[in-house]
Amino acid sequence: MKDKKLVAVERILDNYLEMNNHRKTPERYTILKAIYSTNGHFTLEELNEKLSTDWNFPVSRATLYNTLNLFLSLRLVARHRFQGSTKYEACYDNNNHCHQICTMCGKVVEVKSPEIDMAVENMHLRRFRKDGFTLYVYGVCSACQTLMTKRKKKESEKKKSNTE
Amino acid sequence: MKDKKLVAVERILDNYLEMNNHRKTPERYTILKAIYSTNGHFTLEELNEKLSTDWNFPVSRATLYNTLNLFLSLRLVARHRFQGSTKYEACYDNNNHCHQICTMCGKVVEVKSPEIDMAVENMHLRRFRKDGFTLYVYGVCSACQTLMTKRKKKESEKKKSNTE
DNA sequence: GTCAGTGCAAACTTTTTGCAACTAC
DNA sequence: GTAGTTGCAAAAAGTTTGCACTGAC
Numbered sequence: 397m398k399d400k401k402l403v404a405v406e407r408i409l410d411n412y413l414e415m416n417n418h419r420k421t422p423e424r425y426t427i428l429k430a431i432y433s434t435n436g437h438f439t440l441e442e443l444n445e446k447l448s449t450d451w452n453f454p455v456s457r458a459t460l461y462n463t464l465n466l467f468l469s470l471r472l473v474a475r476h477r478f479q480g481s482t483k484y485e486a487c488y489d490n491n492n493h494c495h496q497i498c499t500m501c502g503k504v505v506e507v508k509s510p511e512i513d514m515a516v517e518n519m520h521l522r523r524f525r526k527d528g529f530t531l532y533v534y535g536v537c538s539a540c541q542t543l544m545t546k547r548k549k550k551e552s553e554k555k556k557s558n559t560e
Numbered sequence: 561m562k563d564k565k566l567v568a569v570e571r572i573l574d575n576y577l578e579m580n581n582h583r584k585t586p587e588r589y590t591i592l593k594a595i596y597s598t599n600g601h602f603t604l605e606e607l608n609e610k611l612s613t614d615w616n617f618p619v620s621r622a623t624l625y626n627t628l629n630l631f632l633s634l635r636l637v638a639r640h641r642f643q644g645s646t647k648y649e650a651c652y653d654n655n656n657h658c659h660q661i662c663t664m665c666g667k668v669v670e671v672k673s674p675e676i677d678m679a680v681e682n683m684h685l686r687r688f689r690k691d692g693f694t695l696y697v698y699g700v701c702s703a704c705q706t707l708m709t710k711r712k713k714k715e716s717e718k719k720k721s722n723t724e
Numbered sequence: 725g726t727c728a729g730t731g732c733a734a735a736c737t738t739t740t741t742g743c744a745a746c747t748a749c
Numbered sequence: 750g751t752a753g754t755t756g757c758a759a760a761a762a763g764t765t766t767g768c769a770c771t772g773a774c
Binding site: 458480 | 762763764765766772773774
């Protein structure tokens with residue numbers, strides 16, 4: 397399964413590099429492999445780490461940025477600029493991303509929603525060819541909700557004792 | 561119309577500052593006023609500029625960052641981390657944002673879509689209180705589409721003459 | 725052999741932090 | 750007066766750029 401996907405994205409990369417007379421460097425293919433053997437989000441730093449330790453293939457930061465930007469334009473990876481940190485993820489076969497983000501603790505959860513996929517699909521944009529989308533739903537997760545109610549309770553008790 | 565909105569957001573700020581024993585500094589209110597007299601997206605830099613020239617009220621960058629983060633958590637402004645630059649916008653009364661982004665030229669257009677609003681409204685997220693959302697639809701704008709077709713045409717002609 | 729691509733370091737941009745001075749309460 | 754805020758400068762984090770060297774073609 398996974399191999400099939402890797403083969404497919406490698407073919408896309410092959411094709412692009414050949415078409416544009418760019419070089420098939422080991423860096424590009426190793427980075428692509430490393431990305432597609434990762435599940436979920438990762439930071440540039442984490443990818444760098446992984447390449448060094450797991451793949452025994454250290455590359456420079458500049459190369460990582462270059463290569464990620466290349467993959468970004470080929471839509472082989474997606475980039476999300478979250479609060480404080482930029483994260484990437486493999487996104488071949490899946491250009492649609494829904495995330496729920498807790499505005500209290502910053503926790504990010506990826507969710508699937510065929511309804512949203514459909515709604516964006518049907519969304520009418522004038523003179524614009526849609527390729528994919530990212531949806532961020534902001535709110536408060538259950539953990540933070542309980543935390544908030546607890547804190548409020550404490551505060552009101554404190555206020556009560558102050559006025560007594 | 562606009563005054564009404566400003567009054568409303570000032571009340572939210574008032575309330576928050578009083579509740580949490582934070583100071584009602586001129587900076588905070590002037591920055592809020594400046595933001596709510598701006599239409600559409602703006603960068604921190606632009607806001608800084610505006611405060612200095614239009615409002616004759618220069619503040620330090622650190623204060624701007626602090627204040628914007630405060631407003632962010634109060635949901636009085638929204639932040640978008642676009643390719644290369646971070647943009648803010650006033651968002652009281654409107655926590656839902658849809659943007660179409662051209663992946664070729666980076667052009668960003670804000671769009672309204674009651675259908676999407678509805679779809680996200682109806683989206684079921686387990687144990688999560690939704691407060692608002694941001695949707696980014698990626699694709700290619702008409703200008704870039706025509707540019708691409710022109711370029712492809714040129715390339716194929718070039719290839720043709722090469723093989724001749 | 726050539727030139728795109730890489731590594732490295734430096735530059736640059738953006739954001740955060742530490743601290744003294746200030747001021748709203 | 751006190752503690753939250755600001756301004757300034759320095760630091761930290763994130764990203765881009767210039768240049769010499771390397772290696773894919």
